[in-house]
Amino acid sequence: xxxxxxxxxxxxGYILDESFRKECEAFSDDVPQINAxxxxxxxxxxxxVAMKQLMKDKDVEKPRxxxxxxxxxxxxxxxAEMLYRHQVETEx
Numbered sequence: 001x002x003x004x005x006x007x008x009x010x011x012x013g014y015i016l017d018e019s020f021r022k023e024c025e026a027f028s029d030d031v032p033q034i035n036a037x038x039x040x041x042x043x044x045x046x047x048x049v050a051m052k053q054l055m056k057d058k059d060v061e062k063p064r065x066x067x068x069x070x071x072x073x074x075x076x077x078x079x080a081e082m083l084y085r086h087q088v089e090t091e092x
Contacts, residue, residue: 006065013068014042021049024066029054034070041068 007024009016021042028034028051034041038048052059054067 008067010069018045024064025062027052027054028068030070
């Protein structure tokens with residue numbers, strides 16, 4: 001069985017169960033926002049796994065890392081590129 005050392009979840013982190021989050025060092029691009037919506041994002045969790053702030057928190061104690069991208073920065077970049085390439089139109 002493959003056990004990647006780094007996993008990046010883009011709006012699909014909920015499919016990984018709570019035990020997965022507990023065994024990994026959990027990071028997020030927006031910790032306050034993911035904590036505000038934690039119960040909606042991880043609907044099957046019984047507890048709350050502490051998240052570290054990506055690009056700020058540097059300590060890693062566990063052998064695996066999981067990065068939960070809440071989607072804001074990635075989605076904004078995607079929409080900006082689509083607008084630039086005229087693949088979507090803005091409302092007038």
